[in-house]
């Protein structure tokens with residue numbers, strides 16, 4: 001289960017749909033694994049606006065990562081800078097681009113290559129536990145909770 | 147030949163043996179790949195996207211999404227939902243790139259609003275039509291599925307569900323449930339009237355987008371809102387023997 005996916009999962013229990021406490025789900029006893037996924041800058045740019053940054057910080061903190069930036073990185077600064085300032089392009093863009101690249105690679109590693117293999121996710125509202133085995137989270141609900 | 151849907155619930159039908167048989171059949175592989183490519187072309191994705199694969203099984207459909215070349219707007223990142231632990235186990239063994247959830251789509255789609263760029267479902271949705279128990283009905287499960295899917299897609303997002311309706315009434319029950327959930331919906335049929343007919347339910351969040359899409363299509367049944375409009379009365383026949391209409 002990728003960290004990216006966890007940023008979009010909510011509690012499936014009907015009564016939790018309207019509760020802000022049901023997102024993000026909270027990790028317990030998580031075992032992590034690093035996988036290898038091809039770096040895809042276009043995908044990151046597409047998905048980043050939809051990432052809930054506050055939730056990502058909570059998740060990262062629960063999993064022991066301390067490197068998530070306080071603010072969601074703005075991945076469009078180079079294009080804005082060049083639009084505004086086309087003449088100074090060679091001087092101005094070199095450094096931000098390097099920073100962007102590093103930020104992007106770090107995000108790729110965290111969101112797409114870091115996986116939870118075992119453990120559970122717990123709803124902050126109803127306490128329902130979603131077990132994760134071999135990276136697969138079990139979202140099957142007993143029928144009275146649907 | 148009896149339909150598997152009429153024999154057992156999906157999690158029991160797709161046990162270890164059946165899941166293995168399904169995944170290793172080269173005939174099945176070819177058909178699933180072809181239908182997934184068709185569904186993908188109907189999504190018109192321009193950039194690498196986050197896609198939900200509904201009833202992903204062992205990943206035959208999903209791995210197509212991972213392998214779309216950058217020149218064709220990929221590769222995409224996908225998350226799969228499936229009710230069969232055996233199917234998912236095979237997906238693990240095959241080392242697919244997508245994330246996998248053991249989940250029953252008839253219980254809903256547990257993602258926050260606006261998560262996915264798009265969704266596909268290849269040969270799964272007909273299973274929702276067979277749910278007889280004291281606390282569930284096909285209508286209830288279809289409503290939860292399409293309601294959840296609608297919410298989980300971003301505005302302007304699309305979904306394509308290829309499914310095998312048993313008969314005309316299942317086909318309308320499924321499309322009616324999608325429309326009731328808010329989707330702009332249309333049905334496209336390749337090879338209609340033949341044994342290999344394939345039905346694709348094409349859905350969009352924020353119906354406007356579909357209008358342009360329909361224009362290039364010849365004679366497919368078009369449903370918008372609760373009413374149903376037939377674009378060209380001979381439509382169903384046109385899409386029939388001639389096979390796929392293509393773009």
Ligand SMILES: C[S@@+](CC[C@H](N)C(=O)[O-])C[C@H]1O[C@@H](n2cnc3c(N)ncnc32)[C@H](O)[C@@H]1O
Pocket residue numbers: 156157160178200201202203204205206207227228229230233249250251252267268269270273274
């Ligand atoms: C014919 S297989 C297709 C698998 C995959 N999409 C492919 O193209 O190879 C149908 C899949 O739908 C799944 N399915 C059926 N009912 C389901 C439900 N209620 N929730 C989730 N998955 C379901 C089955 O477990 C099975 O893996």
Ligand SMILES: [Zn+2]
Pocket residue numbers: 011012013016022123124125126127128
């Ligand atoms: Zn809950």
